[in-house]
Amino acid sequence: MSKKSEVAHPLDGAEPVAGNGLLHRRLFLRGGALFTGATALTGIAGVGAAQAADYPAWRKEPGRPFVAYGTPSKFESDTQRIVTVRAPGYPTAGAGSSRTPLQLLEGIITPSGLHFERSHNGVPDIDPAQHKLLVHGLVKQPLVFTLEALDRYPRKSAIHFVECSGNSGGGWGLNPPVGPVGTMHGLVSCSEWSGVPLAYLLDEAGIDPKAKWILAEGADAAGMSRSVPLSKCLDDAMVALFQNGERVRPEQGYPMRLLLPGWEGNMNVKWLTRIKVTEGPTHTKDETSKYTELMPDGKALQFTFPMGVKSTITRPSEGVNMQGPGYYEIAGFAWSGNGKIARVDVSADGGQSWAPAALQDPVFPKALTRFRIPWEWKGGPGIVLQSRAVDETGAVQPTRDKLIEERGIKNAYHYNGITSWEVRESGLVKNVWA
Amino acid sequence: MFGRKRVAAAAAVALACVAGTALAVDPPKLGQRAPADLLALMDKSIPPDGTGLPPGQGTPVQGQAVFLEKCAVCHGPRGEGLTNDRLVGGEGTLTQEITAKTVGSFWPYATTLFDYIRRAMPYDAPTSLKDDEVYATAAYILALNGIIKETDTLNAETLMKVKMPNADGFINQWVEPAPKAAAR
Numbered sequence: 001m002s003k004k005s006e007v008a009h010p011l012d013g014a015e016p017v018a019g020n021g022l023l024h025r026r027l028f029l030r031g032g033a034l035f036t037g038a039t040a041l042t043g044i045a046g047v048g049a050a051q052a053a054d055y056p057a058w059r060k061e062p063g064r065p066f067v068a069y070g071t072p073s074k075f076e077s078d079t080q081r082i083v084t085v086r087a088p089g090y091p092t093a094g095a096g097s098s099r100t101p102l103q104l105l106e107g108i109i110t111p112s113g114l115h116f117e118r119s120h121n122g123v124p125d126i127d128p129a130q131h132k133l134l135v136h137g138l139v140k141q142p143l144v145f146t147l148e149a150l151d152r153y154p155r156k157s158a159i160h161f162v163e164c165s166g167n168s169g170g171g172w173g174l175n176p177p178v179g180p181v182g183t184m185h186g187l188v189s190c191s192e193w194s195g196v197p198l199a200y201l202l203d204e205a206g207i208d209p210k211a212k213w214i215l216a217e218g219a220d221a222a223g224m225s226r227s228v229p230l231s232k233c234l235d236d237a238m239v240a241l242f243q244n245g246e247r248v249r250p251e252q253g254y255p256m257r258l259l260l261p262g263w264e265g266n267m268n269v270k271w272l273t274r275i276k277v278t279e280g281p282t283h284t285k286d287e288t289s290k291y292t293e294l295m296p297d298g299k300a301l302q303f304t305f306p307m308g309v310k311s312t313i314t315r316p317s318e319g320v321n322m323q324g325p326g327y328y329e330i331a332g333f334a335w336s337g338n339g340k341i342a343r344v345d346v347s348a349d350g351g352q353s354w355a356p357a358a359l360q361d362p363v364f365p366k367a368l369t370r371f372r373i374p375w376e377w378k379g380g381p382g383i384v385l386q387s388r389a390v391d392e393t394g395a396v397q398p399t400r401d402k403l404i405e406e407r408g409i410k411n412a413y414h415y416n417g418i419t420s421w422e423v424r425e426s427g428l429v430k431n432v433w434a
Numbered sequence: 435m436f437g438r439k440r441v442a443a444a445a446a447v448a449l450a451c452v453a454g455t456a457l458a459v460d461p462p463k464l465g466q467r468a469p470a471d472l473l474a475l476m477d478k479s480i481p482p483d484g485t486g487l488p489p490g491q492g493t494p495v496q497g498q499a500v501f502l503e504k505c506a507v508c509h510g511p512r513g514e515g516l517t518n519d520r521l522v523g524g525e526g527t528l529t530q531e532i533t534a535k536t537v538g539s540f541w542p543y544a545t546t547l548f549d550y551i552r553r554a555m556p557y558d559a560p561t562s563l564k565d566d567e568v569y570a571t572a573a574y575i576l577a578l579n580g581i582i583k584e585t586d587t588l589n590a591e592t593l594m595k596v597k598m599p600n601a602d603g604f605i606n607q608w609v610e611p612a613p614k615a616a617a618r
Binding site for chain 1: 478537540
């Protein structure tokens with residue numbers, strides 16, 4: 001407890017439910033309206049008497065008029081994607097990624113302008129009036145769809161994450177990556193996607209009984225292409241036209257992308273221009289030389305499509321440091337390519353004891369899920385925060401040690417080990433292997 | 435194997451299940467018949483059985499000229515890797531501490547090499563290479579890896595005879611799910 005406290009805190013006297021001060025997940029909710037004194041406990045500055053004596057300037061003059069497309073507050077200019085800076089003249093600047101600053105976000109939706117980017121030869125500037133989607137191969141009748149035509153089909157909407165299968169790849173390294181959450185885990189984002197079920201278009205073309213796969217190809221300069229089992233295409237696949245209510249952003253595949261809920265981001269082909277129905281997989285460059293997982297015996301796992309169950313605490317986390325002892329909410333993201341998140345447990349003692357976190361509604365299948373748990377931080381050494389997600393199929397997020405024991409350190413993709421944040425006595429938070 | 439009826443049934447179930455509710459009416463059919471010239475332009479992917487490999491041919495010597503002019507700036511003159519991927523060597527390293535996943539040590543199919551060069555390379559001018567140049571560039575990379583001889587010629591027939599050293603190095607993880615139960 002802070003010595004500055006003069007009012008009773010609603011959590012005072014609450015018994016920890018796990019080591020190093022983790023409290024029952026419902027306590028903040030029970031606190032409710034009584035929780036108003038909380039900021040006083042941590043001594044946050046800025047409510048001095050001098051400022052309170054007069055209205056601030058914005059209270060005493062008209063605000064600005066209306067704008068056609070809003071932008072975040074100028075005070076939020078640090079909320080940016082994490083972009084790798086390339087040397088001037090770097091020959092392949094459009095091959096790479098930028099990452100979502102997960103540590104700065106709340107809820108489960110990623111603002112469209114902060115959705116991570118991964119492209120293999122830049123972002124094309126596609127004229128939607130000239131864009132075509134070809135559906136051919138093992139079909140009765142090869143068809144071409146314009147955007148104008150697709151706009152007349154019945155649509156569906158769903159909230160799903162997209163995660164690059166290389167996300168969190170730093171976990172395979174000898175040393176923990178340095179930097180905020182997004183640096184290591186920011187190749188995952190979550191949006192409301194709206195568009196046309198792919199099954200409509202395949203059915204219209206007429207699927208040949210021999211067909212078991214498709215090849216999906218983008219209209220970008222890389223002609224990025226991936227093979228997808230037909231059963232997924234007839235299940236929940238979508239040709240997404242909208243992202244968070246507006247047309248899909250250029251970086252996300254404007255004017256249309258393939259959406260394969262829960263599966264490797266790379267397969268969610270952006271700038272979708274061709275679907276070839278095939279008997280078997282095409283074994284493209286991006287499903288052989290890349291996006292396959294090299295095992296210790298030298299064999300590589302191929303077609304590992306769903307993203308495994310995973311979570312990370314985002315608050316506190318590296319760069320989101322402690323502001324003095326007292327009560328905090330630990331919060332983070334959990335997700336699974338297999339379905340809904342069923343539970344998330346949190347530890348403050350490096351995995352020796354665990355307490356269940358509250359899952360924030362709404363909880364959707366194959367979507368980011370927000371979890372929260374109250375915590376009293378008393379300072380002191382030996383505090384390591386961890387989160388462990390379990391999905392509705394019963395799959396449990398593994399420890400880093402267990403993952404590496406099973407898969408070695410050269411998988412490169414599909415890392416879903418438990419993330420550990422050391423909270424030092426000073427309040428500094430660091431990414432550690434624990 | 436899927437029977438005709440089973441595929442049709444699966445498609446019907448999928449359609450009925452989309453968005454969680456059965457449609458009262460079928461979606462419109464607004465796809466237009468794909469013209470032959472568009473199909474010829476866009477249908478360029480090459481699966482491992484070689485379907486679609488075009489006429490044309492090239493040799494490692496011809497490929498070296500293309501490679502030095504258009505590829506070496508990123509991959510090094512002998513495919514040793516610069517700002518971008520190493521393409522040559524690395525055999526036997528897949529189980530070593532320092533691993534080199536190259537065309538020679540890792541890629542399972544020569545068709546993928548042809549497909550990728552034609553589709554995406556060179557980075558600053560994709561789709562600009564003629565089919566002869568694609569065969570030649572692939573031949574140069576395969577010869578640098580010792581997979582074909584420097585005197586060999588690569589074409590649709592000879593490319594299909596290329597056996598990549600790591601062809602058996604991949605384990606398919608995809609298991610086809612059981613068909614879903616009929617719609618409620």
